[in-house]
Amino acid sequence: MPASIGRPSHPPPGHHGWCGLTIGRMNQTRTTxxxxxxxxxxxDGTLLRPGEEGYGVxxxxxxxxxxxxxxxxxFAQGVEDVRETLAFARRHGLPLAARSGSHSYGGWSTSPGITLDLGRMNAVATGAGTATIGGGALLIDAYDALLAENLSIPAGSCPTVGIAGLTLGGGLGSVCRAYGLTCDRLVSAVVVTADGRIRQCSAEREPELFWALRGGGGGNFGVVTGFTFRTHPTTEVTRASLQWSWRDAARVVDAWQRWAPTRPDEEWSCLGLSAEPTGxxxxxxxxxxxxxxxxxADTLVAAVGIEPVEQRSEVISYREMIMSMTGSQGTVSQLHLTGRTxxxxxxxxxxxxxSNFFPVHLPxxxxxxxxxxxxxxAADGGPGYVLLDSLRGAVGRVAPDATAFVHRDALFSAQYHCMFDPGTPAAALDRAARWLRGLRRAMRPWAGDSAYVNYADPYLDDYARAYYGANLPRLVAVKAAYDPDGFFDFPQAVPPRRAGASPR
Structure with a gap:
């Protein structure tokens, strides 16, 4: 583990250790x-190098x-740019990371070699009950295009998350109990694999790769340049918010964890415990x-048995729900990272x-x-947040091995999160990271070592088991079939074979 948790270092280019096995090591040649x-x-797109205008952003x-x-x-303009860039990286032994939203929690959608940005490949087109979305589309832009036709897909709440990373890791969201994970709505995908081949993947074509793309994590099997999803119609939404006194926190958690997973599919809730910087x-x-x-909301209050100090409820449009979950009242154009629009x-x-997944109630x-x-x-000065998202419903009706997303039996997921202002000293992030590790240790008796690959944690002891559980051997086999040399490599990549396995 690195000495400084504030800024974890990337491994040497092309190197990745997993269970004692070194893979993905490339012989770099000098590039002029x-x-x-x-x-x-x-x-057809653009290449930026250090010192050139725009590179800094x-x-x-x-x-x-x-x-x-x-x-x-x-900045790839199309699939041929992706192929050209992959071929160049392989020829010169350069590590490469594909990027759409750049939200990798471990920073692994940016490479010290070549960062392949798909942001210009962001078109959204609807058909008969489906939507085809470019691999570089951000959620805010995909939502905006679909909502114009009173359609949507189950997806996340952060506006600048990329549709690619979200889908490839599973895709939790506020309507997943009704419509499933993002990956559950995936009909087909277009993938450029390390050998430069363009592969059309679906349940009928390249079925093992298609299986892996639904929960096996981004950056593992190829560059996904397009997705086709089954859409769902939008409707009005009832939004409610409730807050209790902190002295009742334990009672609220106990009641909510028993109430939420049993509710009808059209209901979703998130319980938040917040440690504020004010103490x-x-x-x-x-x-x-x-x-x-x-x-x-009244049924939850009855389950808790204590009146909240604040309770609000209103009926809003689906678009208002999406925009409110972004935490901003800005325009679609404003809801991008600075420098991008x-x-x-x-x-x-x-x-x-x-993160964790909880298959049992907390005692x-x-x-x-x-x-x-x-x-x-809070006593340490915060900030710190625990977000418990209700699951089961449609998520739990899919078998754990039907897709690569294995955590189907979870009653709820947990994200432990500490976000700071830009420029915060590394020591503050060090303290926060220690708190997070302590939380995972404390929850291990009930959550095991489970973790969500889309909330990548650089400090997991056995990340592959935490993310993929019993689906890991099948993912390893898919990796060996489609990327046997481990070209798509990063510190928590799926390896092309397990430690001790004979090379193919």
Whole structure:
């Protein structure tokens, strides 16, 4: 583990250790300015190198905790640009990371070699019950295009998350109990694999690769340049928010965890425990119901048995729900990272995070440990957040091995999160990371070592088992079939074979 948790370092280019096995090691050749110029001439898109105008913003990941200076950033205009860039990287032994939203929690969608940005490949087209979305589309832009036709797909809430990373890791969201994970709505995908082949993937064509793309994590099997999803119609939404006194936090957690997973599919809720920098703590629940559900919040209050100090409920449009979940009242154009659109307002905060899935209810001891951890974080100056998202419903009706997303039996997921202002000293992130690790240890008796690959945690002891569980051997086999040399490599990549296995 690195000495400084504030800014974890990337491994040496092309190197990745997993269970004692070293894979993906490439023999780098010297690349000259002539080489780079040749690549640029062969692209319909744009290539930026250090010192060129625009590079300073182009290299930035979402999480400003990480400081990476790629040798080049390629903005692909289409699938042929992707093929050209992959071929160049392989020819010169350069590591490469594909990027759409740049939200990798571990900073791994930015490479010290070539960062391949798909942001220009962001078209959205609807058909008969489907939507085809470019691999570089951000959620805010995909939502905006679909909502114009009163359609949507189940997806996340952060506007600048890429559709690619979200889908490839599974895709939790506020309507997943009704419509499933994002990956559950995937009909087909277009993938450029390490050998440069363009593969059309579906349940009938390349079925093993298609299986892996639904929950096996981004950056593992190829560059996905397009997705086709089954859409669902939009409806009005009942939104409710409730807040209780902190002294009732344990009672609220216990009641909510038993109430939420049993509710009708059209209901979804998130319980938040917050440690504020002011030293205070809050416990609150956000609730969304597809359709008119004015009395749903009252059923939660009855389950808790204590009146909240604040309760609100209103009926809003589906678009209002999407925009409100972004935490901003800005325009679609504004809801981008600064430098990406002319009027973008969203910054790149440093943060640390961890996660769990809970297949069982927390007993009293577990609830006490959770609430006490939040209180300690507040006493330490915060910030710190525990977000429990209700699951099962449609998510749980899919078998754990039907897709690569294995956590189908979870009653709820947990994200432990500490977000800071840009420029926060690394020591503050160090303290926050220690708190997160302590939380995971405290929750291990009930959550095991589970973790969500889309909330990548650089400090997991056995990340592959945490993310993929019993689906890991099948993912390893898919990796061996489609990327046997481990070209798509990063510190938590799926390896092309397990330790001790014979090379194919």
């Amino acid at each position: 300015s002539t080489d780079w110029s040749g690549l640029a001439r062969g692209l 182009a290299r930035l990941p979402y999480n400003s905790r990480f400081e990476v200076h790629p040798r080049a950033v390629v 205070g703590c809050t416990v609150a629940v956000s609730l969304y119901v597809l359709g008119d559900g004015p009395d749903v 002319p009027d973008a307002v969203l910054d790149r905060p440093p943060f640390v995070a961890a 009293a001891a577990g609830i006490r440990a959770l609430v006490a951890a939040v209180a300690r974080r």
